[in-house]
Amino acid sequence: MVEAYAPPHGSITPVIIVGAGPVGLLLALRLAQSNIRSIVLEQDTTLGAAPRAIGYYGPVHNVFKEAGIYDQVAREGMPSGGYVWRTLPTEDQTGTKALGSVLCRNIMSRPDSDGQYKICTYSIQLAQCRLAEIMLEELTKTGLSDVLWGHRVTDLSQDESGVTVTAVSGEREPKSFQGLYLAGCDGGKSNIRKLLGIRLAGHSWPERFIATDVLRTAPVVEDPPVHFTVDPRYWGVVTPLEHVEPGVKGLWRYSMAVPAYEEAEDGSRIFLTDEEVVEPKYVNSLLLRQIDGPRPSDHVVVRKSLYKMHQLLASTMHRGRCFLAGDAAHINNPIGGLGLCTGLLDADALHQALEIVRRTIDPQTLFSRYSSERRRVFQNIIHPYSSANKTRLHGADPEDTAREDWYFQALRKGDPKELASINAPLYNNWRSDMWSLIGTSLKGI
Template structure:
């Protein structure tokens, strides 16, 4: 899959800026961006900053996955249990729409199932680090704001006092997300989420437009954590993405880090399953990737502290350290920051979901290991049985999640020697 399709689905490069003001119509707003051009420091990647709504991104990833493995992606499927021995992993999965269960035997199990990973907990891998650093109510809404922001269009809109929270642009026209901070000990967030009029009023007040027409499409609470798994591997079970690290969304590094995990792990698994490398190669996955996640978590925490200080000042903020990205987090229980609009009013959901990733995450670029990844597609063939799924691209391990997963089910990709639970 080329980045061109993703870039076309995202915001144009001219809108990759950070806005700061008391509202969306603040005449004293400040808009900052990243250094641009060789004189100021060229981007160290052929794919510079990109903001793409995740409902669009996941559709592209799903299409590509099905091109590589037409029968390899199964929705409404969740992992019930697993056990491992010296030769592989035995798992039981369930089709949630029918209740039918299947036994899956695989050489390896990779848990790419998010911050609340069942694979991680099942493997007995603990998380280290603080939780509850912040609580936010995401309001996904539609409103005619294109003309309002036309001369100040940005990817992220930080609100300074007396404003609260911020806006995330989905298309910088009609589709938006507003992130409203709240105190779970003080605010009755459940009642707020069930009150359409009050939700719309929150958006109007934050935008600074008392007569704005607002259609609330969905709501979700989420919690900011900063955690790292104590290990990335337990024998034949490995974890990647948010299952291995929960990164504050300030800076937009969560998805990048997960993609880096997949890039590192996929070719190694392909080599081991193909018999061209020993299992010791997999030990380098943790030694190479866990220190990166530690550094990114620390960087994102520093960005978070800087963002909080800047909201109390009127001066222009510095762009988040480490690259562009949205600070806002997401608006749904899966990794989808923007989900398909429901046909019914927003459901009342009060469960906290630690952020899985954030819209606007930059896609890195890395040369090399491509032939190994391609060989991995050939190597990861399904065994016979009820889950004879063909082939799956190992490089897509953390990329796909079910959209609209109201009941918290996960997408399973059992694929012969490798079973990936996303």
């Protein structure tokens, strides 16, 4: 038997959100700030803690500002005014490793005289799990969203007037929830996407990728503190996850490619299973290639997670009264930090659409616009940028990449016009202004 859920506020819930990841939470927060109630159904019993996103930049800062969380996110995160590409660290006779040599730098901005960066001009480095906590704290204050933990959505139906979803919670009888609209923010394996019969198109990368959160004492903290390691086999990304200082223990993220095979002493190839890759001994061997400083290294792995990488886009982000946002709709490899940022900008666009539809126009036209606009952003900007960011790290010998890569050449030339044109899509076209897209004449309604 399916028991009907009675919302505590007594009337039908405007928006049901599936998934309390950062995309679902931001959507709930922005809706609450527009006085639109929601229910968030989350299958897990707590917020996710896996090592995932770390860097937020460009127009996402404005969305944080509008959501009232920018100051806290900026205060807790480590600012990075750009990125550096390096070779693997080099070792001296004592075994101490120095950071690898610099192949190229992208300095996007410098702090003002007060030491602060201007909003939107830099990247904030903060663990995704902390960002989600900040969003949840802010959402709870609104009192306009019921977040139900341990509720896994298993079924849905919709008609012209609304949506009904079924969720199971432990051993209890399944419950049904009714809403006017449904947002599937349930991540890459989205059940909502499957229930709506929406396809994913694209490809998967062959390599595995391991993300580790590591406590360590860095002998130096370079400016900017984020670097990419360029290497055909052991490429990766190194970034602080909080304010770090040289000589003081701090939290860092080491995200590293897992080569297809390792070589044994006799030259034979060893192919490791996923279980073997996550064993502490192997993870340590990867880390010791990336971590600079004296040996033995004092690092401690706090969290680790092994991933596959994909470039996938849903065939639509809208069906009837249901929408997809975030990883449920699109997945890209994490180099360059574009996945969650794009998902947060989906939540922003969907919030605008759900605000507009309260007052005006044919919902299907509006929601189709949401889908086509956010799919355009992924197809034309995020997919090509993230694919190039990744292949730049391992496509060739580091010195050849440094010399030949077109993006590196542009960075070295430093022509402000050319650089601005390279970055323009991320600044001008990443965020969607749904009001403008459907016609500004509606703004006064």
